[in-house]
Amino acid sequence: MTTSTPLPHDLLWLIDAPGFARANTLPAWASADWLxxxxxxxxxxxASAGRIPVGLRGTTRAQRHAAWLPATQVARVATPRMIARQARWRDHPRRAALPALAALARVAPLLDAAQANWGVTGSVGFTLAIGIDVLHAGSDLDLLVTAATPLSAELARALAALLDDAQARIDIQVATPFGAFALREQVRTGHRVLLKTATGPVMSHDPWQPLP
Known part of the structure; x- marks a missing residue:
């Protein structure tokens, strides 16, 4: 069982999947075997004492369900950065046929060269973490860049250039100490972004500053 506090986008495996399934009203696809x-x-x-807000994922985009997980149910954690460091896309049998995986193979060295603190989320991260392929030709590549301080101009330019990938849609979320925002939105607006926080989305001109 993990003792650290999981962060948004972390993947959590259950200690007792049947027990969790019995304790919650879940859709039919979220069976104990799947969980x-x-x-x-x-x-x-x-915040909820002793409980973690989680989302359940199935094999299709329509299969999503929100729930709360007792912290005592966490067997192990995989962070987006851990998934990136494992680089399992290199051995994926459909890596050449899936634009999202081909894009990941291209951008991973660029992100490392830019010294970004990055990880893989979304359906690509889920697939790479569990070894069950839920990807299709139209799957996006979702990346998470964690930045305790504002991005340098050089890193911001390098990340923005990735958004124009011709073969797959790449979405980059930037996590700050106060929430997370979509880089694509910041590029479009110049500064103002919708910052996702634990208490809901708020508009921010500087996502690295405490909210009023």
Whole structure:
């Protein structure tokens, strides 16, 4: 059982999948057998003592369900950065046929060269973490860049250039100490972004400053 506090986008495996399934009203696709192999995704929500806000994922985009997980149910955690460091896309049998994986193979060296603190989320991260392929030709590549301080101009330019990938849609979320925002939105607006926080989305001109 992990003792650290999971962060949004972390993947959590259950200690007792049948027990969790019995304790919650879940959709039919979220069976105990599925939950025994598929991790839950930490989501942003208000604080709850001893419970973690999570999202359940199935094999299709329509299969999503929000729930709360007792912290004592966490067997192990995989962070987006851990998934990136494992680089399992290199051995994926469909890496050449799936634009999202081909894009990841291209951008990973660029992100490392830019010294970004980055990880893989979304359906690509889920697939790489569990070894069950839920990807299709139209799957996006979702990346998370964690930055305790504002991005340098050089890193911001390098990340923005990735958004124009011709073969796959790449979405980059930047996590600050106060929330997370979509880089694509910041590039479009110049500064103002919708900052996702544990208490809900708020507009921010500087996502590295405390909210009023």
């Amino acid at each position: 025994a192999q598929a991790p839950l995704v930490v989501r942003r929500d208000g």
